[in-house]
Amino acid sequence: MPYRFFKDVAIADVAFEASGGTLKELFESAGLAVTNTMVRDLKKVKPKVTKTIKLRSDSLESLLFNFLQEIVFLKDAKQLLLSRFSVKIDEKNLVLTAKVSGEKLDMEKHELLVDVKAVTYHNFELKKEKKWIARVILDV
Numbered sequence: 001m002p003y004r005f006f007k008d009v010a011i012a013d014v015a016f017e018a019s020g021g022t023l024k025e026l027f028e029s030a031g032l033a034v035t036n037t038m039v040r041d042l043k044k045v046k047p048k049v050t051k052t053i054k055l056r057s058d059s060l061e062s063l064l065f066n067f068l069q070e071i072v073f074l075k076d077a078k079q080l081l082l083s084r085f086s087v088k089i090d091e092k093n094l095v096l097t098a099k100v101s102g103e104k105l106d107m108e109k110h111e112l113l114v115d116v117k118a119v120t121y122h123n124f125e126l127k128k129e130k131k132w133i134a135r136v137i138l139d140v
Helices: 023-038 060-078
Strands: 001-006 013-020 050-056 078-092 095-104 120-130 131-138
Touching: 001 023, 013 023, 013 120, 023 060, 023 078, 023 095, 023 131, 050 060, 060 078, 060 095, 060 120
Parallel strands: none
Antiparallel strands: 001 013, 013 131, 050 095, 078 095, 120 131
16 A cells, blocks of 8 residues: 555644555545545545646645645535545646546445545645655645
């Protein structure tokens, strides 16, 4: 699994670290981690609805932050849980285009864990080591 959760970083929040060999892989892993924070079994979230997300930012960090916020927004505004992410990033112009797929929240089908309210900047980090790594804390 290209992401892991931390139990001792935030008391009333959820912290995770996502990784990927490329920025594309990192963003996709982080997207899965956000959904997996809310839903126990991602396999039960079928790719029935596809949306396109386009974002422009002034840094890679804020591009990731805004992408994760968009996932939370789609859950809140459209009751859409996402389980598939296909991300393209133009690093030079700091533009993200993503095709995201999922389905409407179904309380009988999807075992919910917590309700993510927002992505936070607290200890938010994006860096390149041997691979790309992001550390994120979600307000739940």
